[in-house]
Amino acid sequence: YGVAEQNDVLSVNIKNEPLKEIFKTITNSSGYKFFYETSEIDLNKQVNLVTNKVHLSELLKELSASSDLNYKITSDQIVVTKKIVSKNVIETINLRSTAQIQNLLKGTIVDESGMPLPGATVQVKGTNIGVVTNFDGKFEVDLANNVEIIVSYVGYKTQNVNVEGKTTITINMVPDAAALDEIVVVGYGTLSKKRVTGAVSSISAQTIVNIPVISAENAIIGQVAGVQVQETSGEPGSSPNIRVRGSGSISAGNDPLFVVDGIPISKNLTTLGIQGDLARRGGNFQAPPVNPLATINPNDIASIEILKDASAAAIYGSRGGNGVVLITTKSGVASDKGVFSFDTFYSTQSVANKIDLMNAEELIDYTRDARNNAYLQDVQGASVNDPIGPGDRGNANYELPLSFINWDGTDTDWQDLIFKTGYSKSYNLSYASPLINKTSYHASAGYFKQEGIIPQSHFERYNLMLNLNSQLSEKLNLDLRVAPTITENQRQPGSAPYFATPPGIVYSALVHSPTVKPYNTDGTFNQTDNQSHLGGGTTSASNPLAIIDAVDDKLFQFQTRASLGLSYKILPELTFKTFGGTYVNVYNRDFYRANSLLFREATEGVSYAQASSSTEVNWLWENTLNWEKEFDVHYFNAIAGYTAQKDNIGIKQVQADNFPDDLVTTISGGQVFAGNSVREQWSLVSALFRLNYSYDDKYLFTGTFRSDKSSRFGKNNQTGYFPSFSLGWRINEEDFMKSIESISELKLRFSWGETGNFEIPNYGAIGLLSPNNYNFNGNEINGLIQSTIPNPELTWEKSQQTNIGVEVGLLSNRIFLLADYYNTITSDLLLNVGISGVSGFQTTLQNIGEVKNEGFEIALKSRNLVGDFTWETDINFSTNKNEVLSLNSKGEPIFSSGQAGIRHITRIGDPIGSYYGYVVDGIYQNQQDISNAPVDTQAPKPAPGDLKFKDINGDGKITPADRTVTGSYFPDYTWGITNRFGYKGIDFSFLVQGVQGNEILNLTSRHLKNGEANFNSYAVFNDRWRSEADPGNGKFPRADRLSGNHGNNARPSSFQVEDGSFVRLRNMTLGYTLPANEALGIEKLRIYITGTNLFTKTDYLGYNPEVSASPNSSLTPGEDYGAYPLTKSFTVGLNLNF
Amino acid sequence: CSNDFTDLAPISNRNEADFYNTENDFISAINASYAGLQKKGVYGRGYWTMFEMRSDNTDQGPDATGLARVYTEINAFTEDPLNEQITAAWTDSYSIIANCNVILERIDNVTMNTDVKQRIIGEALFLRSLMYYHLAIAYANIPLQLTPFSVGDELTQVDANTVLTQISGDLEMAEDNLAVSYSGGDKGRATKGAAATLMAKVLLTLNKKSEAEVVLRRIKSSYGYGLLNDYANLWGAANENNKESIFEVEFISGGIGQGSSFTNDFSPSAFLQTGQGFGRNRPTASLSNAYENGDLRFAPSMGTTYLNAAGATVEANYIRKYESDPPTENDSDINFVVFRYADVLLMLAEAIGESNEAYDLINEVRDRAGLAPIDASTSSTFEDKLLKERRVELAFENHRWPDLKRFGVAATKVNEAESFIPQSSVRSLFYIPQREMDLNTKFVQNTN
Structure with a gap:
């Protein structure tokens, strides 16, 4: 009939043919099948259709115009319906x-x-x-x-x-209750929600886009039961800490596995230095790595699913032990009209809360007090009225700096100087194509920029994404996804102590005396008359403004995800899919510390530069066979697959110093003195199988089995097997429940499964030799020493989880409740087991020990009001109890040094990485108190006003044996409440989030709360003990410059452990959606304002009650040693569809 | 196929399974044992806290809180078995011993140049003995591990005499194997003189004076050492590996992890141009007073005042032997001199006992210091005079604590210099680190 196909267009020339012939013609040339009710349509009706080179959709429109039929393209079908007879269309x-x-x-x-x-x-x-x-x-x-x-x-x-x-x-x-029919991504496939038997939480695109955030993880803060997202730092581009149902691992990482469009991306960077740790900063004070997931544009996300229990996560076998986060990006729409979306926001940020420090007068008073107390206690016949100037009392620690005695009125607020108002802006344009020639796609381009609240720190992201799906033939489907991203960070040493190199900006500002002027009279930074030069037993610190100016730390990241999936329908119910994906990540870091910075009391600057780069190429090949069949009351969905994955990473690093000036700041400007290049690999081969069966949608069963063989495991133990099963019973489908109309869903779930954690070092099972070079007479020579003990038995950590859940939907699911109880035992923990130093090693990597995580989660969704005025409430609440069940063969505790010596313990019966120290038991009020108390062997000469410590073992004296657990970073429970209101086009929502029972190890107490007055201090120390008659608020000891020689108040103790519980108004949004305007082609236009972290109620003294200086170390969590503060922000934004 | 796919060998590290096969492998391995000497548990820090600060020569200095407390405790004899510094000393010393054990066990079966093989065996025996000497002085009751340790091996403690007897024999073999001196890139390796000096020290500690005397005379006659004319020239990076030097732990700056931190550790605060001075290991008044008037060793050894950044004069005792101007904090070129010839002369005097020859030896050292000779008529006992001479000649060189123990005067001398430490507190042994006690349940803790 003269039908020709040219690219996306058809030409048809038909005259007086029956309708069915036209259908046949179109099917033959386009592949689309027609779907209709035979009784409604007269297939023999004669029609004429002459068109030349039009899209299928236009052709159908024409066909419709001349008849009483509607045509609609849905995926691979054209649905034909009769037009509703109406005069009033x-x-x-x-x-x-x-x-x-x-x-x-x-x-x-x-x-x-x-x-x-x-x-x-x-x-x-x-x-x-x-x-x-x-x-x-x-x-x-x-x-x-x-x-x-x-x-x-x-x-x-x-x-x-x-x-x-x-x-x-x-x-x-x-x-509709049929919303339960929504499809849930479950890993290697999808499943109707009503048939899911595992614990899976879904987050829709709407939830993510409604809150303007940098990265997807931030969007789910406080929103998902059992998933704790902690913002440990406010630095642009920083990585939130995600924990699904607690922490099971001590040293193999606790981040969940992230799977983006089928490509597993690990956030657990086991390879040290992937982003180029600074060789001259010292291992303990490395800045936390930037977030590899910050490369994903939140606007591109269609859904996030979190596989929480072992039944759901077991399909990821040796990587599912910490839960799995599945991120699916958007696709084209199966409609006949494409949609452009433009989303943008502008946001201003400021420090969420300033720390309350002493002002100049308070500090001078405190310092005088500290000097007098030390002097009076140590020197016979000393009087408080003795002159206190430099040299007057024979020891700087008894004396006051001249600038304190003759205070010139300077009262600098250093926090105001280092913090500014930051901003961020985001632009995102996307196009979801219609289905043209059986092909649809989603294309997007995004740009995001954030200026941090510390000058010069910023983060920029450039995104492109193309997801394309094409039905190549009736049986063959192609899915192509490409998402290149560039991110650029300008980092600042915001989170390190004042004595790190480079010194931490925030901490240097906090310890700096307000009596010091920030600038010289000529406007340059005051580095020669600052905190470092106060004298009189004060401690030195660099001028924080000079640090900001002197440090240039650029991190460039290029990341691409790309995948191609081909599905072939062998039979209508049997599909074979082959999927190849790759993940490429290129980091480049250029660090420079300028000569201009005088380190503490140094009088000459020391320049240093480091260039680091790492390239990671990870590829994946999966072949799966999927069988889905429904007959009578039986539904089967089975998948079997074989996958292979390999990761190659290379890291290079060059260091230079001795830059003559600060004009050239790259390596070439100085003298190269060191460099290295390291390559590593890992690989994984797996077979997987899953069966979903449901009987009458009433009785549900899921069984999963995966085997993993990984290069990381020891030769004798390379293959692991991960089984799981789960059962579901939808009681509401039973006849006896049918009559109870108010109950629309009642499902019981039970699951058991075993998952693993393969995040052990790449060559942990092999005895490695490391360079240990020496020099003779100034010439460097090679030395090699065995650095690890081989362990051919080394294997993954195993988690066994039992989950019992119930889902209740009331009033057509207007109220929907999800409750789960789980119990996870993680065993064969990867532990560096201590062995006698006589071996030449301190530890050997072994699989030993057990940890339990047990918890309870509730998620409640309620549509309180429907109608003109709508009101919805989402509530989530979770508890988790973390407990170490066993460690090494003798059950000895693991003591861990974080950033300031041993202050953590991991021992049987307590949570991993608990804080460890003495317990403060009040303050000695008088000499009588001291005599009555157990002798404190750790306090050389305690006096009234000093801290009294607890005799834990009851042996009548205070010894190191009296150290015990003083708190833990794990909260007792977390909760979040979201309320959404809608009226006409107005939407309003707010999210209140709470964390209860977590403690923070506030290491800044070592300086800002030490009673020694050698720095500026927390203002709370104004309420210190001064005398028995004036004991302050009873929490703070006396001021004493030489406490180490007297009461030793600053020893690691509960005094530095603070309650980190908080309630936070996380988010408040007001939006207005304008009526659609067809004339302008506007489908949807929403403008909104949002406030984030507007208000936090907490007793914690520092910036952020969720801070953790070493988020990747399970053994030393929750330390605050000068973190980049959290920000609060105000955002104006716009969502436009056209 | 999948076997190959998941069988990945390390790319950027050597695998111990295919090491220890060639001459070069063993040279690299023995070099790593020397590198171990730089570690914080050994010469880098541990030994000066335990052998100098422990004694009456120095104290921790003004910084008594925070992380400095572990040193304060060592100075004041208040440390407990958890003390991180004594733990590091144990593990870092044994790390060198373990590496030497592997070398000594594996080298026999490997074909290589005989001279090189002899030398490496000698070096391994010397370095292992050097560590065991320090461990025997510090902890006394330690496992004497002479072969590679396997996970699960049972360890037993032996007493100090057993350890010292073993190493005096090992050192004889080391002295045989090693060269008198080296040239070029090998200058700095252990020599006959180094092994003999350590052997003499061990024999003196075992109270085998006549055997020690034989060894010391051999050093004096055969190995070509001599005193430098100017005591001040012993110190500073430019003067390293000199004629008087017998063995040094070599450090170089340059940001490659081989710099020493002595300058930063010992210099008083606000003294350095590029970094922090911690003012640790601070000379006591007692030591300062021990120098006689006109002793040329005083000024190069210690300072009593310094100019701070503001240009003001500040009074403080501090060590000067390791002064330098490191380009970066804790990255100094300054070596640590383990043995030098002046020690040999004084040990020989000790081995011979009171005699004209002994006084002559002492006077050779005093003469260089610009001091008048002493003899039997000079007041106080021979031992006191010898010990005092050793104190000022070898101050801050980690000899004082072993000397005090060997002369049996530790408690009295420490209490004299640091009155806040009662004699009853002065323990002659350090605690066995708690982690070793925990891991080896049959170990008995040192209690005295």
């Missing part, structure tokens, strides 16, 4: 003529959030009169003396509405 309404119509009803159909629903069907009951709502969700219909209308829309409950006596109406559609 909205497109043809002439508004002036409607006045003549009797009994006219005008109305608007909106969704549960008040958004207009275009395309909803309104039918007058008992007639064949019906209309479809227009672009604005509006309709007009002639009731023809009837009083009831039927409103229907896909995915929503069909409503019968009595409209007697009304001329206008707004109808709120309620999502």
Whole structure:
């Protein structure tokens, strides 16, 4: 018939042929099948159709115009329906003529959030009169003396509405219980939600886009039961800490596995120095790595699924032990109209809370007090009235700096100087294509920039993404995804102590005396008359402004995810899929510390530069066979697969110093003195199998099995097997429940499974030799020494989890409750087991020990109000108890040094990485108190006002044996409440988040709360003990410059452990959606303002009650040693669809 | 296929399974044992806290809180078995011993140049003995491990005499194997003189004076050492590996992890141009007073005042032997002199006992210091005079604590210099680190 296919277009030339012939022609040339109800359509009707080179959709439009039929393209089918007979189809309404119509009803159909629903069907009951709502969700219909209308829309409950006596109406559609039919991504496939038997939490794109955030993880803070997202740092581009159901591992990492569009991406950077740790900073004070997931544009995300229990995560076998986060990006739409989206926001940020420090007068008083107390205690016949100037008392620690005695009125607020208002801006443009020639795609481009609150720190991201899907033939489908990203960080040493190199900016500002002027009279930074030069027993620190100026730390990251999936339908129910993916990550870091910075009291600057780069190429090949079959009451969905994955990483580093000046700041400007290049690999081969079976959608079963063989494991132990099963019972489907209409869903779930953690070092099972070079007479020579003991038995950590869950939906699921109890035992922990130093080693890597995580989670969703005014509430609440069950063969505790010596213990019966030290038991009020108390062997000469410590073992004296657990970073429980309100186009929501029972090890107490007054201090020390008659608030000891020689108050103790519980107004958003404007082609336009971290209620003295200086170290969590503060922000944004 | 796919060998590290096969492998391995000497548990820090600061020569200095407390405790005899410094001393010393054990066991079966093989065996025996000597002085009751340790091996403690007897024999073999001196890139390796000096020290500690005398006379006559004319020329990076030097732990700056931190550790605060001075290991008044008037060793050894950044004069005792101007904090060129010839002369005097020859030896050292000779008529006992001479000649060189023990005067001398430490507190042994006690349940803790 002269039909020709040219690219995406068809040419048809048909005259007086029956309709069925046209269908056949189109099917043959385009591959689309026609789907229709034979009884409704006269296939033999003669039609004419002559078109030249048009898209299929246009061709169908033409076909429709000349008949009483509607054509709709849905995935690979063309659905043919009869047009509803109506004189009032909205497109043809002439508004002036409607006045003549009797009994006219005008109305608007909106969704549960008040958004207009275009395309909803309104039918007058008992007639064949019906209309479809227009672009604005509006309709007009002639009731023809009837009083009831039927409103229907896909995915929503069909409503019968009595409209007697009304001329206008707004109808709120309620999502159908069939919303349970929503599809959930479960790893290597999808499953209808009602058939899911594991603990899986889903987060929709809406939730993510509604809150303007840098990275997807931030969007789920406080929103998902059992998933704790901690913002440990406010640095632009920093990585939040995600823990799914607690922490099971001591040394193999506790981050969940992230799977982005099928490509597993590990955030556990076991390879040290992937981003180029600074060789001259010292291992303990490395800045936390930037977030590899910050490369994902939140706007591109279609959904996030979190596989929480072992049943769900077992399909990822040896990597599922910490839970799995599945991120799926957006695809094209199966409609006949493409959608452009433009999303943008602008946000200002400021420090969330300033720390309350002493002002100059308070500090001078405190310092004087500390000097006098030391002097009076040590020197016979000393008087408080003795001159206190330099040299007057024979020891600087008894004396005051001159600038304190003759205070010139300077009262610098150093925090104000180092913090500014930062901003961020985001632009994102995307296009979701219609289905053209069986091909659809989603394309997006994004740009994000954030200026941090510390000058010069910033983060920029450039994203491109293309997801393309094409039905190549009736049986063969192609899915291509490419997402290149560039991120650029300008980092600042915001989070390190004042004595690190380079010194921490924030900490240097906190310890700096307010009596010091920040600038010299000529406007340059005061580095020669600052804290370092106060004298009189004060400690030195660099000028924080000079640090900001002197450090240039650029991190460039190029990351690409790319994948190609081919699916072939062997049989209608049997599909074979081959999937190849790759993940490429290139880091480049250029660090420079300028000569201009005088380190503490140094009088000459020391320049240093380091260039580091790492390239990681990770590829994956998966072959899966999927069988899905439904017959009678039986539903089967089975998948079997074989996968291989390999990772190659190379790290290079060059260091230079002796830069003559600060003009050239790259390596070439100085003298290269060191460099290295390291390459590592790992590989993994796996077989996997999963069966979902459901009987009558009532009894559900899932069984999973995976075997993993990894290069990381020891020769004798390379293959691991990970089984799981789960059962579900949808009680509401039982006959005896059918009568109870208020219960729309009642599902019981039980699951058991075993997962693993393969994040052990790449060559942990092999005895490695490391360079240990020496020099003879100034010439460097090579030395090699065995650095690890081989362990051919080394294997993954195993987690066995049992989960019991219940899902309850009430009132057509207007109220939906999810509750889960779980118990996870992680065994064969990867531990550096201590061995006698006589061996030449201190530890050997072994699989030993057990940790338990046990918890309870509730998630409640409630649509409190529907109608014009909508109100929804989401509540989540989780508890988790972490407990070490066993360690090495003798059960000895592991003592761990964080950033300031041994202050952590991991021991049986307590959580991993608990804080460890003496316990403060009040303050000695008088000499009598001291005599009555157990002798403190750790306090050379305690005096009234000093801290009294507890005799834990009851042996009548205070010894190191009295150190015990003083707290833990693990909260007792966490919760979040989101409320959303909608009225007309206005939406308002707020999220309140709470964490209870976590403690922070505030190491800044070592300086800002030490009683020695050798720095500036927390203002709380104004309420210190001064005398028995003036004991302050009872929490703070006396000031004493030489406490180490007297009460030794600053020893590691509960005094430095603070309650980190908080309640936070995490987010508050007000938005307005303008009515759609067809004339301008605007489908949706929403503007909003958002406030983030607006208010936090906490007793914690530092900036951030969730801080953790070494987030990757399970053994030393929760330390605060000068962190980049958390920010609060105000955002204005816009979402536009057209 | 999958076997190959998951069988990945390290790319950027050597694998011990295919090491220890060639001459070069063993040279690299023995070099790593020398490198171990730089570690914080050994010469880098541990030994000066335990052999100098422990004694009456020095104290921790003004910084008594925070991380400095572990040193304060060592100075004041208040440390407990958890003390990180004594733990590091144990593990870092044994790390060198373990590496030498592997070398000594594996080298026999490897074909290589005989001279090189002899030398490496000698070096391994010397370095292992050097560590065992320090461990025997510090802890006394230690496992004497002479072969590679396997995970699960049972360890037993032996007493100091057993350890010292073993190493005096090992050192004889080391002295046989090693060269008198080296040239070029090998200058700095252990020599006959180094092995003999350590052997003499061990024999003196075992109270085998006549055997020690034989060894010391051999050093004097055969190995070509001599005193430098100017005591001040013993110190500073430019003067390293000189005629008087017998063995040094070599450090170089340059940001390659081989710099020493002595300058930063010992210099008083606000003294350095590029970094922090901690003012640790601070000379006591007692030591300062021990120098006679006109002793040319005083000024190069210690200072009593310094100019701070503001240009003001500050009074403080501090060590000067390791002064330098490191380009970066804790990255100095300064070596640590383990043995030098003046010690040999004084040990020989000790071995011979009171006699004209002994006084002559002492006077050779005094003469260089610009001091008048002494003899039997000079007041106080021979032992006191000898010990005092050793104190000022060898101050801050980690000899004082072993000397005090060998002369049996530790408690009285420490209490004299640091009155806040009662004699009853002065323990002659350090505690066995708690981690070793925990891991080896049959170990008995040192209690005295």
